[in-house]
Amino acid sequence: MPLLSLSHVTQYTYRQPVAFGEHRIMVRPRESYDQHLVEATLDIDPPPSDLRWLQDVFGNSVAIATFKKRAKSLTIDSKVRVRHNPAPLQNVDIEDYARFYPFTYSSEEMPDLLRSIERQHLDPLRQIDHWARSFLDAGGRTDTLAMLSSMTASIKRDFTYVSRPEKGTQTPIETLTSRKGTCRDYAMLMIEAARALGFAARFVSGYVYSPTTRDTHVGGGNTHAWVRIYLPGSGWVEFDPTNGIIGNRGLIRVAVARDIYQAVPISGTWAGFPGSFLDMTVGVNISVEDPAAESYPQSRSI
Structure with a gap:
């Protein structure tokens, strides 16, 4: 540790x-x-x-x-x-009923997760919905963790990270359209995409560091932003689309909130x-x- x-x-x-x-x-x-x-x-x-x-x-x-x-x-x-204490990825132990998408949160958990499932941004043309559904397996059941991992990797791979010291955040549609943004833009895009699929997702503000010389994480020198998604069996799991991190390696949480303006x-x-x-x-x-x-x-x- x-x-x-x-x-x-x-x-x-x-x-x-x-x-x-x-x-x-x-x-x-x-x-x-x-x-x-x-x-x-x-x-x-x-x-x-x-x-x-x-x-x-x-x-x-x-x-x-x-x-x-x-x-x-x-x-x-x-x-x-x-x-x-960074946890190994194998510690993400999802309940059997939630290992494949789609699934529904249990009746005991749903009341407390509802506000984190609600969409925060308008998507009249369903652009975020279509992009989110592109990660589903068209041939059958979709592995839940694999799908969210693929979404995380896609943002890191297909989008251009651009540092922006000014206040404010792009809308998820602006980020999706321009294919570029900051860590907070990426976080809000992934949150809206996860919510479009029915997942409970929250915004995280904190710090990123490179645990070893082999790691080259983006977003240091300032505060960093990423996403937590609720997965039955493991609870809130970290996804950092800026660096392609799944789990908490190199991530120090400061604030967790439903919306970026609360953090x-x-x-x-x-x-x-x-x-x-x-x-x-x-x-x-x-x-x-x-x-x-x-x-x-x-x-x-x-």
């Missing part, structure tokens, strides 16, 4: 001092059976007049900062150390003269402290 050291620094700069409104900060990795938070600090400059923590409706850790002091910059510096790492307001805002910079650095990091079981990267 490798030990990781992670630094996430966000800085906003202004021409003259401005007043800061409430800021919502979601950068603390989630505690789970596969990732354990060893140490975490959150430094903010200027210091907030009040800083409180809460858990949102999805169980994500959120810091709420309020300020009294005006300043020409705002720096939010998160440092954590986390034990990560924004940092949001807040400021007040000052028009044109005061100059720039925002984000830097994410992850290092593997454990020298035995290459010895743990590996999940699939395609």
Whole structure:
């Protein structure tokens, strides 16, 4: 179980001092059976007049900062150390009734999964539906995990990754049509495609790292986005279409949500003269402290 050291620094700069409104900060990795938070600090400059923590409706850790002091910059510096336990792909053990598509979630699970199955984007020409169904086996039953793996691999193989520092996300149809986008664009496309087939899918915001020198994952240096799909027998399983990862290898979860706008790492307001805002910079650095990091079981990267 490798030990990781992670630094996430966000800085906003202004021409003259401005007043800061409430800021919502979601950068603390989630505690789970596969990732354990060893140490975490959150430094903010200027210091907030009040800083409180809460858990949102999805169980994500959120810091709420309020300020009294005006300043020409705002720096939010998160440092954590986390034990990560990547699970091998063979641990994805799907219940017999769900191993082949189509299937229906059990009556016990369906009420809690419904909102994660609902579509979030309009698809009047059913473009997403047609693309999603192209991964089904026309000759008979479709293996559930193989189909979702093929969809993940297709996005990595057939789409062009384009870094875009600006805020906002393309619609799934825009991503499908242009065949290019960022990790968050890819995640929203795959979520909508999975939901079109009746799967419960959620958006994940977090960090990606290369566990070994053999791995060359895309999306480092900033926050990363991918997908979790609910598979009976294994629960929520990670699918990263940007890197073709199935399972949690190289992926550190911070926020899980039904929609991307519920998982924004940092949001807040400021007040000052028009044109005061100059720039925002984000830097994410992850290092593997454990020298035995290459010895743990590996999940699939395609």
